Every structure is written in C-alpha cells, then in structure tokens.
Amino acid sequence: MDALWILASTGLWDAVLRIATPLIFGTLGALLCERAGVLNLGIEGIMTFGAMIGWLTVFSGGGLWTGLLVAALCGALFGLLHAGLTVPLGLSQHVTGLGITLFASALSYYIFRLVVPLEASPPTIAAFRPIEIPLVAEIPFLGEVLASQTAPTYLALALVAVMGWVLFRTPLGLAIRMTGENPHAAEAQGVNPLILRTACVMAGSALMGVGGAFLTMSAFNSFFPTMVQGRGWICIALVVFASWRPGWALFGAVLFAAFDAYQLRLQSALENAVPYQLFLMAPYLAAIGALALMARKARVPQALMRPYRRGER
Amino acid sequence: MRIEARSHHPRGLILFAPVVAILAALAVSGALIALTGVSVMEAYAQILAGALGTRLAVTETLTRATPLILTGLAAAVAFRARLWNIGGEGQFFIGAIAVAAVGAELTAGLPAALAIPVLLVVGAAGGMVLMVTALGLRLRFNVDEVVTTLLLNFVAILFVSMMIEGPLRDPMAFGWPQSVPVADNAALPRLIERTRLHAGLLIAVLLAVAVYLLQARTVFGMRSRAAGHNARAAGFAGVPLARTLVMVACLSGGLAGLAGAVQVLGVRGYVTTDLSPGFGYAGIVIAMLANLNPLGVIAAAVFAAVMFIGADGMSRAVGIPSYIADVTVALSLLTMLVALFFTQYRIRR
Structure with missing residues (x-):
C-alpha cells in the first residue's frame, strides 16, 4: 500500500518537476540539433561544462541569471565546435x-580542480530559490507542487511551447525541418543548410548548457565530477521516444522523471529489502526499454547524420 | 573556396596525421597550462619524466597501456564495421566482475596454466554478452547501439557495485566495497621483478597482431570492412550482414571484457568500482588515433598511457590538475578527425 501512497504525495510530484527540468532543457536542445540533421552526442559533456561554469560564475561573485547565461554561451561555443x-x-x-563530450567533461574537471584544488567537500553557492506566484499557491494539489519550483523550471516549460511554435508554426521552423529532411530541397528554396545547421546546433547546445547549469544552480548547490550521470544520454534517448516532437519530449521527460522520483522513494520505503543499485539501474533500463518500444515507430529526420555538401548527392 | 576529394591518398600523409593531431592537441593543452602561470615546457618536461624518466616509470606506463591497447582494439574492430560500440567501459567492468566471481574459488585448485586461460575466456565472455545484447536491440528493434551501449555502461557499473556489496563482497576488506580476491594461482606472471608490469602486455600485443591478421587476411575481416564501407553494397554482394555484425560484436565486446580480466589478474587481484579510470572511453580515442589500425593501437595506447602516468607526477610537482591528461587525450581525438579529413580532402580556392 505504501508504494501506492507515494504516488499521491505532493513531495513526489515536486521532485518530478525538479528532476525533469534538466532533461527538458537537454532534450529540447538535442531535438533542435537533430531536427536540423545533426546528432549532437556532445550533450553529456556540454551539460557537465554548463553545470561547472554556471556554478563557477556564481561562486566567483556573479548573479544566478548571469550564471545561466554564461552556461548557455559556453554551450553554444561547444556547439560551434561540433557544428564546425x-x-x-x-x-x-x-x-x-x-x-x-570527452573534451568538455575533462575541461570542466580541469577548471574545477584549478579553482578547488582540495579533495574536501565541494564549496556551495546560494542557488535559485522557489518563486511564489500569489494565486497559484492557493490551488490544492498543484499549488503545493509548484510552490517549491524555481524560475528555470518555468523557463523550461515555456521553452517547450516556444520550441513547438517555432518548429511547426513559423517559416524558420519549416526551414529547419526541411534542412533535416532534405537539405538539397532546402537549398533550392533559398535556405543555406550549412548556416542553418550551425545555428541550430549552437542554439541546441546552449540549451544543453542551461540544463547542466540547473543541476548546480537549482537542483543542488555545488559541483562535483561525474554529477551529470548519463542525463545527456537519457536526453538523446528521450528525443527518439518523443519522435522529435517538443510536446512529447516534455511528456517523456516528466514520465521519466516520475519513474526516477518514484524509484527513489520506493527505495527508502522498502528499506534495503532490495539492493539499492537495482533502483538506480532502473532509469537507464527504462530509457533502453523506451527506445526499443519506440525506435521502429519514430519518424527520424531523413537527413539526420547525413553531411550536406553542395552539388553532391 | 570549396572542399574537394583527393584523387589519391598518399600513405605518408596518413601516417603523418596522428603526429600532427597529437602536436595540435598538446599545443591547445599548453595554452590551458600557460593560463595558470606555470611554464608549459616545465609541465611537459615533468610529464615526460614522470612517464619515461626511470625504469620503474616506463614499466608503470606500459602497465597502464595494457588495458588501453585492449579497449582500443575493441573500439577499432567495431568502428571498422561501423558498429558504434561506445560501451567499452561497461564491458570492461562486466569482464572484471565475471573473473572475480569465477576466479575466487571455482578455479582456485587449478594449475596456473589452466586457470589463467579459463579466466581470460570468462572475462571476454562477460564483455561479449553485454555487447551482443546491445547489437540484438539494434537488429531486433532498430535501436541505435550508440545510445544503448552508453546507457549500459551505467547499468554495468551499478551491477558491479551491487555484486561487490552483495554476493561477491570481500568479508576481509574492513567494510570497503570490494570484491573477493581472485585466488593467487591465477595471477598473471610478472614480466620484470619488483615492478607491476605483467604478462597482460604480451597478451595485448599478440592480440593486436592477431586482429591485424584477422582483418587483413581472412574472409571475416574482408566482410567486416565491407559492412563498414557500404553496408547495402556488401549486402548485395552476398555478405551476411547480421552474422558479420554479431561476430564483430563478439570480438569487440570480448576484447573490452578481456581488458577488465587482464586488469584484475595482472594488477589489482580484486574488483572495485574505480578499477577503470575511463579505460573504455579512452579506447575510443586510441582507436581513432590509430586510424583503426590494430597495430597503430599499440602506439596510440602508449601515447595515452604516457599522458595519464606523466600527468600524475607533473600534478604533484607543479600543481596543475592531472585532468590535463584527459583534456589532451580528448582533444587529440578531435584534432585527429580533422587531420584525417585532410588526408581525404583538400581545400581549393
């Protein structure tokens, strides 16, 4: 019975949104890159760098929003490298x-160790605080869940709508999707696939950087190596699960986060009856399972991973 | 300005590519060192001294290179067939834990000449199982093996953690999570007394030669290369693609699992979750630096080992974080990709 009660607790759903936020940023970022035809496996490293540089910016006296901005800029720079x-x-x-990924992670750890040479417990920063919205707090269940969320979570939710609108309701979105499906046709329409792909990879990587920064600036308040823990790879899996649609990416990220938050609580409810590692494995196995279910049905952008060269077929 | 394919690929240029790539990576890392105010020449001199300065240092570097040769081969054989095995890290750990599980008691009574080969096969089989699982998901469900092998790395390490805190826990380890030790009869013999250099190095080098011959001289090698160059054309020409990929997956996963087995039998004697400081991931860089040539893997693995071992000493001497070695190795992958590009193409005005 306990196992079911957990599902009705606000604590669970409050954690779900917190766990989902970096996944939403990362999945939207990867989705944007892939819609334009570029697979970006730099995501894991870019998230790590975003986590480190966001934390470092605040640690050395910058504001929280400055930290997010710096993480986005650094993400875009790694994106430029990948696109280049x-x-x-x-x-x-x-x-x-x-x-x-290997370069960005190693560089993050290198810079982190330069700033914090000792093995002692990592220094903390004052992270984002929950924002209170007057009327929403009154809503019975939802109000409590939202009461502990921070501003970047709202930003992530808003970005889902923006991304869906841009991709499917604007000429720019049409050009991006065309570049991912058939760059030759896009070029015939006056779109430059090389520039558009580069721009999308940079913008997508900026989102990945912000997703990483959320980890050190809202979910936790310090940085430590290997803290991204495969979240980037899970985002890559979520893009396939979502069949390259932003709304479904949100659904996938929340579903996945719910699964993750639930296993954490189940783990403490069952008190060592089952090895805790089995619970920790579950999210990765779930991601693989989701891929196996969806991969055949998913509509892959037809020019994904096909380099475009002018005049070549 | 446009990019134009070269009509012929000069052999000298291809041999030269890794040298240029490594120098370029060292130059960028040098800039990162210079930013801290430490002399770049001093830091690199310390790396060289730390890795190659004394006889002991050389044996340590070769000891580190041993698993790297095997994970490098694992990546090279897979990439040659366009099978993206990024799961070397997980396969390494499964190979290692399989050896601990079998080697602690089951093979304890056997003579070394029997116990060692049996355990090496057990380790290789462990890695194989994990890689074939990922390939199975690709063949059956069309799931990209890059993502599955990456995710399985985390599953594998958690599995090892579960084993060494559960059924395979060493009760004598004062509460530290480590596996039961492999019985002494299966320890790989030392190559040089009073060093850690072990026979695993010979195994790794012999396997590099064997893989080279396999790829260059056998039908399987031809098929796996054909599958990598153009899978559709290979299929039309009668290459059994699925069967070839399964064999490649066995070979690749097996080599990575063997790396784990060799590290346990040769160096550590037991398994912990920090048995590998990223050997599987470094193997990918090594395979690319070697341009997927099995013999080149040996040289590339020694380069990576020099950086890793040398950086530890350098870090103690001048205070630069030893992560600079990881930065250099990762950078050399990117610079190698660019260098290889220019062996295939040229830029014309």
Whole structure:
C-alpha cells in the first residue's frame, strides 16, 4: 500500500518537476540539433561544462541569471565546435560528438580542480530559490507542487511551447525541418543548410548548457565530477521516444522523471529489502526499454547524420 | 573556396596525421597550462619524466597501456564495421566482475596454466554478452547501439557495485566495497621483478597482431570492412550482414571484457568500482588515433598511457590538475578527425 501512497504525495510530484527540468532543457536542445540533421552526442559533456561554469560564475561573485547565461554561451561555443567539424567538414557525427563530450567533461574537471584544488567537500553557492506566484499557491494539489519550483523550471516549460511554435508554426521552423529532411530541397528554396545547421546546433547546445547549469544552480548547490550521470544520454534517448516532437519530449521527460522520483522513494520505503543499485539501474533500463518500444515507430529526420555538401548527392 | 576529394591518398600523409593531431592537441593543452602561470615546457618536461624518466616509470606506463591497447582494439574492430560500440567501459567492468566471481574459488585448485586461460575466456565472455545484447536491440528493434551501449555502461557499473556489496563482497576488506580476491594461482606472471608490469602486455600485443591478421587476411575481416564501407553494397554482394555484425560484436565486446580480466589478474587481484579510470572511453580515442589500425593501437595506447602516468607526477610537482591528461587525450581525438579529413580532402580556392 505504501508504494501506492507515494504516488499521491505532493513531495513526489515536486521532485518530478525538479528532476525533469534538466532533461527538458537537454532534450529540447538535442531535438533542435537533430531536427536540423545533426546528432549532437556532445550533450553529456556540454551539460557537465554548463553545470561547472554556471556554478563557477556564481561562486566567483556573479548573479544566478548571469550564471545561466554564461552556461548557455559556453554551450553554444561547444556547439560551434561540433557544428564546425560536422557541418562544413562533414566528419562523423558519432565520433565528433563523443570527442566533444570527452573534451568538455575533462575541461570542466580541469577548471574545477584549478579553482578547488582540495579533495574536501565541494564549496556551495546560494542557488535559485522557489518563486511564489500569489494565486497559484492557493490551488490544492498543484499549488503545493509548484510552490517549491524555481524560475528555470518555468523557463523550461515555456521553452517547450516556444520550441513547438517555432518548429511547426513559423517559416524558420519549416526551414529547419526541411534542412533535416532534405537539405538539397532546402537549398533550392533559398535556405543555406550549412548556416542553418550551425545555428541550430549552437542554439541546441546552449540549451544543453542551461540544463547542466540547473543541476548546480537549482537542483543542488555545488559541483562535483561525474554529477551529470548519463542525463545527456537519457536526453538523446528521450528525443527518439518523443519522435522529435517538443510536446512529447516534455511528456517523456516528466514520465521519466516520475519513474526516477518514484524509484527513489520506493527505495527508502522498502528499506534495503532490495539492493539499492537495482533502483538506480532502473532509469537507464527504462530509457533502453523506451527506445526499443519506440525506435521502429519514430519518424527520424531523413537527413539526420547525413553531411550536406553542395552539388553532391 | 570549396572542399574537394583527393584523387589519391598518399600513405605518408596518413601516417603523418596522428603526429600532427597529437602536436595540435598538446599545443591547445599548453595554452590551458600557460593560463595558470606555470611554464608549459616545465609541465611537459615533468610529464615526460614522470612517464619515461626511470625504469620503474616506463614499466608503470606500459602497465597502464595494457588495458588501453585492449579497449582500443575493441573500439577499432567495431568502428571498422561501423558498429558504434561506445560501451567499452561497461564491458570492461562486466569482464572484471565475471573473473572475480569465477576466479575466487571455482578455479582456485587449478594449475596456473589452466586457470589463467579459463579466466581470460570468462572475462571476454562477460564483455561479449553485454555487447551482443546491445547489437540484438539494434537488429531486433532498430535501436541505435550508440545510445544503448552508453546507457549500459551505467547499468554495468551499478551491477558491479551491487555484486561487490552483495554476493561477491570481500568479508576481509574492513567494510570497503570490494570484491573477493581472485585466488593467487591465477595471477598473471610478472614480466620484470619488483615492478607491476605483467604478462597482460604480451597478451595485448599478440592480440593486436592477431586482429591485424584477422582483418587483413581472412574472409571475416574482408566482410567486416565491407559492412563498414557500404553496408547495402556488401549486402548485395552476398555478405551476411547480421552474422558479420554479431561476430564483430563478439570480438569487440570480448576484447573490452578481456581488458577488465587482464586488469584484475595482472594488477589489482580484486574488483572495485574505480578499477577503470575511463579505460573504455579512452579506447575510443586510441582507436581513432590509430586510424583503426590494430597495430597503430599499440602506439596510440602508449601515447595515452604516457599522458595519464606523466600527468600524475607533473600534478604533484607543479600543481596543475592531472585532468590535463584527459583534456589532451580528448582533444587529440578531435584534432585527429580533422587531420584525417585532410588526408581525404583538400581545400581549393
């Protein structure tokens, strides 16, 4: 019975939104890159760097929003590196992305260790505080769940709507989707696929950086190596699960976060009856399971991972 | 300005590419060192001294290179067939824990000449199972193996953690989570007395040669290369694609699992969750630096080992975080990709 009661607690759903936020940012970022035809496996490293640099900005006296902005800018720079190698040069998107992840993670740890040389407990910052919205707080269940959320979570939710609107209701979105489906046709329409792909990878990577920064600036208040824990890879899986649609990406991220939050609570409810590692494994296995369910049905952008060169078929 | 395919690919240029790539990576890392105010030359001199300065240092570097050769081979054989095995890290751990599970008691009574080969096979089989699972998901459900192998890395390490805190826990380890030790009869013999250098290095080098011959001289090698160059054309030409990929997955996962087995039998004797400081991921860089050539993997693995071992000493001497080695190795992957590009294409005005 306890296991079911957890589902009705506001504590669970409050945690769900907190866990989902970095996934929403990351999944939207990866989705934007892939809609334009570029797989960005740099996501794990870019999130790590965003987490580190966001924390570092605030730690060295910057404001919280400045921290998010710096994380976004650094994400965009790594995106530029990824795009520079995969778009005009057409290098393998798999290997380049992994290279970006290895480079960005190593660079994050290097800079972190320069600032915090000791192995002692990592220094903390004053993270984002929950914002109170006068009327919403009165709503019985939802009000309590939302009461403990911070501003970046609202930003993530708003971005889902913005991304859906841009991709499916604007000429720019049409051009992006066309570039991901058939860059030759896009070029015939006067779109420059190389520039558009580069821009999308940069914008998407900026979102990944913000997703990482949320971890150190809202979910926790300090940085430690390996803290991203495969969240980037889970975002890549969520994009497939969502079949490259922002609304479904939100649904996938929340579903996944609910699963994660539920296993955390179930773990403490069952008190060591089952090895805790089984619970920790569950999210990764769930992501693989979701992929196996959805991969055949998913509508992959037809030019995903196909480099575009003018005059070549 | 436009990009134009080269009509022929000069061999010298391809051999030269890794050298240029490594120098470029070292230059960028040098800038990162210089930003801290430490002399770049001093730092690099310390890295070289730490990795190659004494006889002991050289043996430590070669000891570190041993698992890297195997994970590098694992990535190289898979990438050659365009099978993106990014799960070397997880396969390494499954291989290691399988060896601990079997080697602690089951093979304890056997003579070394029997126990060691049995345990090496057990380790390889562990890695194989994990990789074939990922390939199975690709063949059956069309799931990209990049994502599954990456996610399985986390599952594998958690599985190891569960084993060493559960059924395989060492009761003598004062509460530290580590596995039961493998019985002494299966320890790999030392190559040089009073160093940690072990026979695993010979195994790794022999396997590099074997994989080279397999790829260059056998039907399987030809098929796996064909599957990588153009899977559709290979299919039309009668290459059994699924069967070839399963064999490649077995070989690749097996090599990564073997790396875990060798590290347990040669160096550690037991398993902890920090047995690998990213050997699986480094293997990907090593395979690319070697341009997927199995013999080149040996040289690339030694380069990475020099950076990792040297950076530890350098870090103690001049206070630069040893993560600079990871930065350099990761950068050399990116610079190598660019260098390889210019062996295939040129830029014309």
